[in-house]
Amino acid sequence: MKARVHVTLKTGVLDPQGKAVAHALDSLGFEGVNDVRQGKYLELDLAENDPDKAHAAVDDMCRKLLANMVIENYAIELDT
Amino acid sequence: MKAAVIVFPGTNREQDMVDALSACMGNDPILVWHGDPTVPDVDLIVLPGGFSYGDYLRSGAMAARSPVMRDIIAKSEKGVPVLGVCNGFQILTETGMLPGALMRNADLKFVCKDVRLKVETSQSLFAGGYQAGQVIRVPVAHHDGNYFADEETLDRLEDRGQIAFRYCDEDGGLNRDANPNGSIRNIAGIYNEAKTVLGMMPHPENMIESAQGGTDGLALFSGMVEALS
Incomplete structure (x- = not known):
């Protein structure tokens, strides 16, 4: 089973990299980009085939390593 | 000691740390490899600067989960003092031994220069060589030194005297121009609640002899050795 994890900065945490990307888009002539928030995307190939167990395991992985809970949120999607 | x-x-930066400790202790510290399951019984554990695991995922994230850190966390909980400088500070926040996180510098640039620090308190086993309010000059060299914590955590750190150092100007003024990385409330270093763990981004070990341009970092090491000997 494949899992896809998106790690994003929490609301209220400044994202200077996202701001720089937004500025660069603006300078390229892309108008109307109000804000950019940069995050991380991870793909996990899991031996587990039970969706509930897989989700629980990836959730644990996110809390213990993949995301820093002080500044980041995460979202998990499973390919079923 | x-x-x-x-x-x-x-x-x-392990050799710089060894040199600074040796100069004050009179003996060489033990170098311990990250894969070792335990750290020998010592009076002080130091996590030096560098780019552990290439800063993969987040600075300090991999090192914080390495085998040796489990023993360091256990020893720290029993009161063994731990000092983390630069990448060491990042590792300490990643383990949760210190609150908050160190994010990409606000201007997105690697910063390598001397900065001024205001010593917030001398009441710790680390800072006894300084006076509270003293301004010292030491270098920083990092890309991810932008300290962040939520307001509640910051207020708690302030109330309990856990702020160790703040970036300041030559006169001790706390302002944005004196802040090299955008750290919230100009925070450069913090203690844990028991003040047995200190994490700081600047490098006192690189300001211990006149050939380095100054000696303001020396008192941190001499003060620690006096407290722990």
Whole structure:
């Protein structure tokens, strides 16, 4: 089973990299980009085939390593 | 006094830390490899600067989960003092031994220069060589030194006297121009609640002899040795 994890900065945490990307888009002539928030995307190939167990395991992985809970949120999607 | 300096793949300031500790202790600290399951019994454990595991995922994230850190967390909980400088500070926040996180510098640039620090308190085993309010000059060299914590955590740190150092100007003024990385409330270093763990981004070990341009970092090491001997 494949899992896809998106790690994003929490609301209220400044994202200077996202701001720089937004500025660069603006300078390229892309108008109307109000804000950019940069995050991380991870793909996990899991031996587990039970969706509930897989989700629980990836959730644990996110809390213990993949995301820093002080500044980041995460979202998990499973390919079923 | 005995000290151990931990070496991870990508650590690069361990010898500077060894030199600073040796100069004050009169003996060489033990170098401990990250894969070792335990740290020998010592009076001080130091996590030096560098780029452990190439800063993969987040600075300090991999090192914080390495085998040796489990023993360091256990020893720290029993009261063994731990000092983390630069990447060491990042590792300490990643383990949760210190609150908050160190994010990409606000201007997105690697910053390598001397900065001024205001010593917030001398009441710790680390800072006894300084006076509270003293302004010292030491270098920084980092890309991810932008300290962040939520307001509640910051207020708690302030109330309990856990702020160790703040970036300041030559007169001790706390302002944005004196802040090299955008750290919230100009925070450069913090203690844990028991003040047995200190994490700081600047490098006192690189300001211990006149050939380095100054000696303001020396009192941190001499003060620690006096407290722990």
